[in-house]
Amino acid sequence: MSTAFDEIDLHALARMPLEQVDHLPFGVVGLDSENLVVVYSAAEARMAGLDRDSVIGAPFFDAVAQCMNNFMVAQRFEDEAELDEIVPYVLTLRMRPTRALLRLLAAPDAPLNYILIER
Numbered sequence: 001m002s003t004a005f006d007e008i009d010l011h012a013l014a015r016m017p018l019e020q021v022d023h024l025p026f027g028v029v030g031l032d033s034e035n036l037v038v039v040y041s042a043a044e045a046r047m048a049g050l051d052r053d054s055v056i057g058a059p060f061f062d063a064v065a066q067c068m069n070n071f072m073v074a075q076r077f078e079d080e081a082e083l084d085e086i087v088p089y090v091l092t093l094r095m096r097p098t099r100a101l102l103r104l105l106a107a108p109d110a111p112l113n114y115i116l117i118e119r
Contacts, residue, residue: 005101013114018041022042027041028116030112031115032112060115080106083105084104
């Protein structure tokens with residue numbers, strides 16, 4: 001099973017224990033059907049400068065990452081039941097503009113949607 005940013009499987013990620021998710025070299029955010037944060041990896045907390053405990057349970061697009069509350073990211077999860085897309089992006093909230101790749105993952109049978117963030 002690959003754990004590379006562009007190869008990791010959505011269902012494998014969903015089964016992965018948090019300790020293993022925390023060792024991935026890119027950020028991982030898992031969202032429930034209401035876009036509340038369920039998974040927030042150690043790498044993402046460190047790179048975003050946010051405390052994981054304050055982010056878990058928060059509405060991701062409204063309170064944590066408002067810069068992703070747009071047609072390129074948030075709307076994709078609304079419009080598409082199945083996603084596996086890599087999107088070049090510029091993160092702008094709480095930091096100087098930072099180029100990143102986002103990988104949007106969703107499937108009807110997956111318990112969470114994921115945003116992987118490679119800076």
